[in-house]
Structure formats: structure tokens, C-alpha cells
Amino acid sequence: xxxxxxxxxxxxxxxxRLNRSxxxxxxxVRVSFPSPQLVVAEIPDVRxxxxxxxxxxxxxxxVLAAVFDxxxxxxxxxxxxxxxxxxxxxxxxxxRPVLGDTLRAxxxxxxxxxxxxxxxARILDAQGQVCARCQALVALTGAGARPGAAGEGA
Numbered sequence: 001x002x003x004x005x006x007x008x009x010x011x012x013x014x015x016x017r018l019n020r021s022x023x024x025x026x027x028x029v030r031v032s033f034p035s036p037q038l039v040v041a042e043i044p045d046v047r048x049x050x051x052x053x054x055x056x057x058x059x060x061x062x063v064l065a066a067v068f069d070x071x072x073x074x075x076x077x078x079x080x081x082x083x084x085x086x087x088x089x090x091x092x093x094x095x096r097p098v099l100g101d102t103l104r105a106x107x108x109x110x111x112x113x114x115x116x117x118x119x120x121a122r123i124l125d126a127q128g129q130v131c132a133r134c135q136a137l138v139a140l141t142g143a144g145a146r147p148g149a150a151g152e153g154a
Contacts, residue, residue, distance in 0.1 A: 005036050006081050014081040018074070029067065031074055039078065039107040039121075041071040046101050058097035064132055068092055068121055071107035072136035075119040078109055079140065085117075089137040100126025115140050 006014075011033035018024055018031045028047060032040045043050060043059075052060045069087050076085030107121035117138040122130050 006078065008033065008036065010081050011036070011077065014077050024070075027063075027066070029070065031070070033078070036078060037108060039071050039074040041067055041074070041105040041107075043067070043103040046103055050103075056097065058099055059103055061094060064094070064098065064123055065090070065092060067103065067105045067123065068132070068134045068136070071105040071121045072119040072134065072138060075107050075109050075117055076138050076140055079112065079117065084141045086139050086141060087136055088139045090134060091136070092132060092134040094132045096125075096129065096131045098123060098125045098131045102126045110135075 015031045015033055024031065028043050028045060028050070030042050030044065032042075034040055043063075046059060050059050050063050051057050069090060072090065073085060073087045076083065103126075104124045105121055106124070107119055110118045110120050112118070117140065119136045119138055121134050121136070123132040125131050
């Protein structure tokens with residue numbers, strides 16, 4: 001029998017731990033879980049070191065890739081905030097430059113197996129326009145993966 005999903009309180013505690021970490025603080029990224037099905041990563045103040053898309057003021061593609069990795073990796077916390085995980089595949093498409101002073105990424109689980117999650121995410125600019133999308137495969141490591149509807153053998 002599958003275990004219940006984490007509560008919003010458990011997810012808020014996980015976000016607090018992440019947001020206290022040195023890498024996220026250094027990058028100026030904040031993670032939140034506004035619902036049990038959604039991970040949000042935001043850069044509320046895009047800085048000069050985030051920019052540099054081919055000599056423009058656009059956010060650099062490497063920064064976008066790192067934010068995608070963070071947000072899809074954090075989808076595993078929607079299953080079990082105590083269980084380690086790792087992004088094992090990340091496929092991105094960049095549709096338009098990310099301009100402006102804020103950036104928001106939203107990630108969701110598309111389907112779940114015992115040891116893997118298929119997740120997707122999108123990055124929005126300050127005007128709320130979708131600028132990039134990604135699909136990912138996330139491995140759940142350690143014991144106790146919760147079975148899902150898809151990928152039972154995965």
C-alpha cells in the first residue's frame with residue numbers, strides 16, 4: 001500500500017532546509033512548495049552574474065540549466081522529503097530569452113515508478129511568459145520508494 005504524500009508542513013520544512021543551504025543562498029535561489037503537486041524555484045533578484053546570454057542581459061543558459069536541475073530534482077521531495085534522489089537525465093528547450101529582474105521555475109511529477117520519477121518544468125520570466133521547458137528522469141535512491149501508476153518496473 002502506498003504511503004501518504006508528505007504534508008504541506010513537511011514540504012515547508014524541506015524548503016526551509018534547502019533555502020538555508022550555501023549553494024542556494026550563493027545563487028540567490030529560493031525553493032517553495034505551494035501545493036503537494038508543485039515545486040517552485042525563484043530567483044527574485046536576477047543579478048549581473050546570472051546574465052550573459054551571448055552579450056545580452058538575458059539570463060545565461062547555464063543558470064537556467066541549474067535551476068531546471070534543482071526544480072526537477074526537488075520533485076522527489078513531493079514523494080518523500082527524507083529520501084535521497086538524483087537527476088539522471090535532463091532535456092531542455094529554450095524558447096525565448098529570459099529577460100527582466102525575476103525568474104520563476106515550476107516543476108511537477110508527470111508519472112512515478114518505484115525507483116524513478118518522470119518530471120517536467122518550465123521557466124517563466126518577470127512577465128509570466130514561458131521561456132524554457134524541460135523533461136527529466138529522477139532516480140529515487142535508498143529504500144522505500146512509493147509505487148505509482150506508471151513505470152512500476154523502473
